[in-house]
Amino acid sequence: MTDKLIIFDTTLRDGEQSPGASMTREEKIRIAKVLERMKVDIIEAGFPIASPGDFESVKAVADSIKDSTVCGLARALDKDIDRAGEALKGANSSRIHTFIATSPIHMEKKLRMTPDQVIEQAVAAVKRARQHTDNVEFSPEDAGRSELDFLCRVIEAVIDAGASTINIPDTVGYNIPHQFGQLIHNLLEKIPNSDKAVFSVHCHNDLGLAVANSLSAVLQGARQVECTINGLGERAGNAALEEVVMAVRTRQDVFSCDSSLDTTQIVPASRVVAGITGFPVQPNKAIVGANAFAHESGIHQDGVLKNRETYEIMLAEDVGWKENHIILGKHSGRNALKSRLKDLGIEFKSEESLNQAFARFKELADKKHEIFDDDLQALVSETVSAKHEHIKLVSLKVCSETGETPMASLHLMVDGKEKSASSRGSGPVDAAFKAIESIVNSEAELKLYSVNNITSGTDAQGDVTVRLEQSDRIVNGQGADTDIVIASARSYINALNKLIQANERAHPQL
Ligand code: KIV
Numbered sequence: 001m002t003d004k005l006i007i008f009d010t011t012l013r014d015g016e017q018s019p020g021a022s023m024t025r026e027e028k029i030r031i032a033k034v035l036e037r038m039k040v041d042i043i044e045a046g047f048p049i050a051s052p053g054d055f056e057s058v059k060a061v062a063d064s065i066k067d068s069t070v071c072g073l074a075r076a077l078d079k080d081i082d083r084a085g086e087a088l089k090g091a092n093s094s095r096i097h098t099f100i101a102t103s104p105i106h107m108e109k110k111l112r113m114t115p116d117q118v119i120e121q122a123v124a125a126v127k128r129a130r131q132h133t134d135n136v137e138f139s140p141e142d143a144g145r146s147e148l149d150f151l152c153r154v155i156e157a158v159i160d161a162g163a164s165t166i167n168i169p170d171t172v173g174y175n176i177p178h179q180f181g182q183l184i185h186n187l188l189e190k191i192p193n194s195d196k197a198v199f200s201v202h203c204h205n206d207l208g209l210a211v212a213n214s215l216s217a218v219l220q221g222a223r224q225v226e227c228t229i230n231g232l233g234e235r236a237g238n239a240a241l242e243e244v245v246m247a248v249r250t251r252q253d254v255f256s257c258d259s260s261l262d263t264t265q266i267v268p269a270s271r272v273v274a275g276i277t278g279f280p281v282q283p284n285k286a287i288v289g290a291n292a293f294a295h296e297s298g299i300h301q302d303g304v305l306k307n308r309e310t311y312e313i314m315l316a317e318d319v320g321w322k323e324n325h326i327i328l329g330k331h332s333g334r335n336a337l338k339s340r341l342k343d344l345g346i347e348f349k350s351e352e353s354l355n356q357a358f359a360r361f362k363e364l365a366d367k368k369h370e371i372f373d374d375d376l377q378a379l380v381s382e383t384v385s386a387k388h389e390h391i392k393l394v395s396l397k398v399c400s401e402t403g404e405t406p407m408a409s410l411h412l413m414v415d416g417k418e419k420s421a422s423s424r425g426s427g428p429v430d431a432a433f434k435a436i437e438s439i440v441n442s443e444a445e446l447k448l449y450s451v452n453n454i455t456s457g458t459d460a461q462g463d464v465t466v467r468l469e470q471s472d473r474i475v476n477g478q479g480a481d482t483d484i485v486i487a488s489a490r491s492y493i494n495a496l497n498k499l500i501q502a503n504e505r506a507h508p509q510l
């Protein structure tokens with residue numbers, strides 16, 4: 001008999017802890033909808049106590065998701081738990097995830113608490129969370145470096161207090177697969193009431209072992225894996241959802257469990273998350289990288305033509321590498337756009353937003369013959385972020401010629417007032433950024449500039465990511481256009497807008 005492997009996605013919480021990956025409420029809802037379509041069991045939507053914006057985002061996800069359980073993170077503190085309970089009130093199905101550190105170094109140096117105090121606080125937190133929902137998850141943070149006997153004591157006590165999921169985090173990505181698997185085995189064996197809870201794992205990728213550690217734990221009886229789309233997450237990230245899910249699905253000869261995910265939604269989800277967060281996917285990334293199913297060598301191509309199983313262990317279409325529909329062109333109307341967006345799970349709340357998206361669509365269709373789903377996703381991102389913009393690009397002109405210093409002249413709308421500037425630079429993009437800076441004076445430091453094409457062909461839109469840092473805050477800006485200098489200016493402006501909006505947030509693990 002095959003057990004169910006529960007998939008707990010934390011892209012919106014741990015994924016958002018990647019520097020610069022913070023998402024707006026609308027962006028979180030868009031990602032949550034994609035996860036729901038994929039049939040993810042649990043969506044961790046955020047850390048409600050972190051800021052009013054985080055609270056509102058978790059609430060909005062809880063209110064709009066119907067088929068997945070929505071989870072909120074809370075430290076083992078009454079105020080965190082009550083805030084999470086409040087944010088999740090509107091959910092069809094909710095979970096509170098509470099945690100406290102259990103490793104000697106965290107208890108002594110970070111918490112300054114004795115092991116007995118930690119157990120007491122953990123039990124009190126689970127009881128408090130049970131006042132809000134029956135579905136409570138407890139994590140002993142840094143379990144991967146905790147002492148086994150102490151872990152067993154804490155876990156036995158929190159199961160008695162009402163936790164139905166016990167999540168074992170390798171918080172610092174320190175474990176090695178056989179050792180982590182053994183840890184799960186030992187916990188299941190030694191804890192007298194372990195059969196009263198589902199055991200889960202949450203692995204970080206500091207040594208590149210997050211997926212391997214998660215799978216090793218599944219082989220030893222873990223039945224929930226916490227993971228993120230594209231492996232996003234704190235530092236080197238979390239276990240990548242697509243890799244865990246496809247490893248288990250592909251190797252049913254090895255695993256006695258399987259998830260119930262619709263894997264054809266994996267590639268679309270990966271694209272949406274990459275587009276929103278500004279973390280592009282490397283081409284050789286397993287499952288979702290552009291080369292994951294591309295065969296370069298003649299021998300491989302020949303083999304695949306004769307029988308695809310010679311070199312392919314999965315079907316590209318099973319993970320969503322289907323035709324990226326050519327959907328619309330310059331003669332398509334507003335209803336055609338609306339209906340395709342609906343197929344992609346995107347519905348604008350107001351007619352005004354749809355009209356703005358349609359205007360942008362028409363502009364794009366004038367420059368580009370065929371408009372693909374990925375173009376539409378970029379267009380939606382821009383339409384949604386445009387609503388919150390303090391700074392808008394009105395027009396941009398660049399002059400670039402061999403032997404001459406490039407020059408950019410532009411007009412911006414800053415809080416409703418039109419401003420203009422010109423600047424020279426080492427290239428047209430540099431000139432445009434300098435012209436923007438001469439108006440805005442943000443003094444933000446440019447940490448990353450990258451251009452990717454959204455679809456193929458020379459008329460493809462360039463998708464530009466700009467990462468800016470200003471007083472310890474890091475944001476990623478996104479901009480797309482068939483003209484990459486315009487895309488770059490949009491991306492820079494998008495990052496500046498995010499810096500203006502960024503509010504101070506508490507980090508769950510500090
Ligand atoms: O990595 C970690 O320990 C976490 C916990 C909050 C589960 O993210």
Ligand code: ZN
Nearest residue numbers: 014171202234
């Ligand atoms: Zn984590």
